[in-house]
Amino acid sequence: MAYKLKEATIRTNNSEEGMKMIDELWEDISSGKLPVLFDSEHTFQQGISPVSRYSNYSSDESGDYDLTIMAVSVEFFKNMEVAVSKGLYKKYVEKDENGEIGVCAKKAWEKVWNEQKSGEIKRAFTMDYESSVPSEYTKDGKAHCYLYIAIQ
Structure with missing residues (x-):
């Protein structure tokens, strides 16, 4: 049985290390390792687009925040x-x-x-x-x- 995730979230920031974490998350989603754009059997999910959501800010763009990559429709x-x-x-x-x-x-x-x-x-x-x-x-x-x- 194939499954897919609606979204994947990490806690990060705009530091160099934080940017690496973001790149790794995108790589895992783009490759299908995390089944957000693809299901667990690597079938691309038609009619969806990846969108990043920035939320749960600790302060402003200089602090930590949650980055969620989610699959959305039109x-x-x-x-x-x-x-x-x-x-x-x-x-x-x-x-x-x-x-x-x-x-x-x-x-x-x-x-x-x-x-x-x-x-x-x-x-x-x-x-x-x-x-x-x-x-x-x-x-x-x-x-x-x-x-x-x-x-x-």
């Missing part, structure tokens, strides 16, 4: 757009012309941090979401990153 993105329209979240969209997903995500997060520092946004540090799409899954061949940041 309904998740529709609900997030509603939350953005209500002013609960701010959406950030970035892309990288060379298809580098890490560069794309870094651009998006740097915008968030710059807007925090300038006072343009006030983050709630409740739950934030990131959907990064590798270039091989996009129509334009570019990496895309979508951030939904909870704001006050």
